[in-house]
Amino acid sequence: MIGTADIVIVGGGVHGCSLAFQLAVAGAGSVVLLERSCVASGPTGQSGAMIRPLFDQRVYVELVIASTRMFEQWDQIVGGDAGFVQQGFLRITNSLDSAEIGGDLALTRLLGEPVEILDTAQLAELVPMANFRDGELGILFPRGGYADPYQATVDLAAAAVRHGAQILEETQVTGLRTKSGRMTGVETTDGLIATSVVVNCAGPWSDRIARMAGVELPIEVQPAPTCLFRRPREMATVGPVLSDGVHQVYLRAVGDAVYRAAHFGRAERTLDPDLFDRSVPPEQQQMLRDGIAQRYDAMRRTPSLGGFTAIYDMSPDGHPMVGQLEGADGFWSDCGWSGNGFAPAPAAGRALAALILGREPDVSLAGFSWPRTVDLGSRLYPDWIHR
Numbered sequence: 001m002i003g004t005a006d007i008v009i010v011g012g013g014v015h016g017c018s019l020a021f022q023l024a025v026a027g028a029g030s031v032v033l034l035e036r037s038c039v040a041s042g043p044t045g046q047s048g049a050m051i052r053p054l055f056d057q058r059v060y061v062e063l064v065i066a067s068t069r070m071f072e073q074w075d076q077i078v079g080g081d082a083g084f085v086q087q088g089f090l091r092i093t094n095s096l097d098s099a100e101i102g103g104d105l106a107l108t109r110l111l112g113e114p115v116e117i118l119d120t121a122q123l124a125e126l127v128p129m130a131n132f133r134d135g136e137l138g139i140l141f142p143r144g145g146y147a148d149p150y151q152a153t154v155d156l157a158a159a160a161v162r163h164g165a166q167i168l169e170e171t172q173v174t175g176l177r178t179k180s181g182r183m184t185g186v187e188t189t190d191g192l193i194a195t196s197v198v199v200n201c202a203g204p205w206s207d208r209i210a211r212m213a214g215v216e217l218p219i220e221v222q223p224a225p226t227c228l229f230r231r232p233r234e235m236a237t238v239g240p241v242l243s244d245g246v247h248q249v250y251l252r253a254v255g256d257a258v259y260r261a262a263h264f265g266r267a268e269r270t271l272d273p274d275l276f277d278r279s280v281p282p283e284q285q286q287m288l289r290d291g292i293a294q295r296y297d298a299m300r301r302t303p304s305l306g307g308f309t310a311i312y313d314m315s316p317d318g319h320p321m322v323g324q325l326e327g328a329d330g331f332w333s334d335c336g337w338s339g340n341g342f343a344p345a346p347a348a349g350r351a352l353a354a355l356i357l358g359r360e361p362d363v364s365l366a367g368f369s370w371p372r373t374v375d376l377g378s379r380l381y382p383d384w385i386h387r
């Protein structure tokens, strides 16, 4: 077992691995990431991993744009293949009103990311297998798309190791040690690591990790059901992510033969992240199919491949908690991403690594500090989670 480390990261999801990579690249000293199972075994591995620069708050748009630039040059920057399919992200809508679309198009444009507005005829040309009603519009982010969340995360972990970090899988954090208000160590199933810096990247388990240091983090774990369908013969998986704001459902390809689909938003039920039903009840699968079939006739007849229920780590206002926490010096968090955390993760890791090392981050994360010091507005459109 490793006896000491300069920085210990708890959790090997996309945020922990991104941070480990960025810290190692920045020459942060000895960086150790502890993952109780395997890398990307939590919600990260089940993520839709859709990427769109549409939010109300500048910080998300900046992070998603910076991450998109990384996905575009993944092999040079990180190494490997994040499975980035950059065929655009299409939001179908009745209105361009920001409350309805869950984001600020002016902000996206101001930050230099292209946006195209499509009328009904242009929509029908782009997505010929869909039915559109007169007046429906499309908002196309041509540089958006989706990645492979598992592949991206294992690439980040491998790159972190190449730059000198250590990733210990099947190693659970069981306790945190503090002395006179400062972090002093991490207890694990494999022994104690002395350290003065701990970063909590444990997603839905991050409140439990925080409690080990005597810090309360208000994380609620909520279900995120997703269904899988065979691609009907009449439909093509080539093309943008189909995010249908009118029927509140998205459809995105998984390879050539399968689509994944889910309703927008979240179910306000709380779960135990270690003890919940991972299936999707048949009536919920049917509701989802009915929603998609309103737009795509062929989806009415295609075989269902079932579904899975994953989980979101929801914060009280729907925004993440990123930065140094009050209560124990040297205790940091990068959690509570509330269903929106994949797309910003590569750039968020870079900005947080800079903060931990006392450097100026390229994107300010001040809005995500916990307790909040900057007003980010009320809840982040809870009905628009990751769509």
Ligand SMILES: Cc1cc2nc3c(=O)[nH]c(=O)nc-3n(C[C@H](O)[C@H](O)[C@H](O)COP(=O)(O)OP(=O)(O)OC[C@H]3O[C@@H](n4cnc5c(N)ncnc54)[C@H](O)[C@@H]3O)c2cc1C
Pocket (backbone or CB within 6 Å): 010, 011, 012, 013, 014, 015, 016, 034, 035, 036, 037, 038, 039, 040, 041, 042, 043, 044, 045, 046, 047, 048, 049, 050, 051, 171, 172, 173, 174, 201, 202, 203, 204, 205, 209, 224, 225, 226, 310, 311, 312, 334, 335, 336, 337, 338, 339, 340, 341, 342, 343, 344, 386, 387
């Ligand atoms: C179904 C679904 C679809 C999504 N779609 C999108 C999308 O399209 N776009 C988007 O941007 N975001 C999306 N998200 C959100 C995004 O996937 C998450 O915000 C992101 O993956 C969270 O990553 P993380 O690293 O913070 O946490 P996690 O993936 O939760 O990782 C936390 C890790 O901590 C480990 N851990 C826990 N306790 C301990 C312990 N005691 N010791 C050691 N390790 C521990 C866990 O095993 C886990 O691997 C989606 C999420 C879900 C569930």
